[in-house]
Amino acid sequence: MASAPLPSPDGMQHRRAAPRLRVCIPGKLILLGGEYDCALEDVSLSGARVICDAAMKKGGQGILQCPPLEVLFTTRWVDKNTAGLEFEEEVSLGTIRMLRWHNDRYRNQNEQELRDMVRDWVECKGR
Template structure:
């Protein structure tokens, strides 16, 4: 695995006192599948962004504000509370606040997982196109 750049390590330093807006930690923008496990059920979702302190996920039936949930993405399973819920016509998004916060290595691990996921999706699409073209 490639070593993270000094800038990336700095961006995810947990003891960095700089806060931008309401965010206590910079966000890693993503669009990868995940699962949100509540006390009552497990829901498939899309992990939209991730930081040391929380995440934003998009799902068909959002959890209510104040509910606890476990976010499953790759091998990571942080526990958090829904602190924001936005419902729309075709689903919605929830904001999770992690307790305890993630480690820098966890965020970097999800980044690596996302990169592998995208590469695997491209390979699978190419293989499907080859099968279609060759009639196999």
């Protein structure tokens, strides 16, 4: 399991085999029960953490779609509406770089929309 924490000499498990990139971008989970919107919180070559309203179970399988990423996964842990996914095959570093680019673009677009909304609100209040 490539993304599982590696045991340290003293028995504590703190490090992961693959470093994770923090992101916040929309995606989709395809499960046996249907398709569900999700938010990708972090991603590595071997796994991801997502937030989703779908009822996910440890050991469940599905497909994570977050272009350019489309990968089969197994759910390794679930905590309320957050789940840790292990990819069936490692994704390429190029895919991770593209996700980073999409994350930055998505964040910048949303920040600009928020600034425009606040500006419009302030201008209406000033009249």
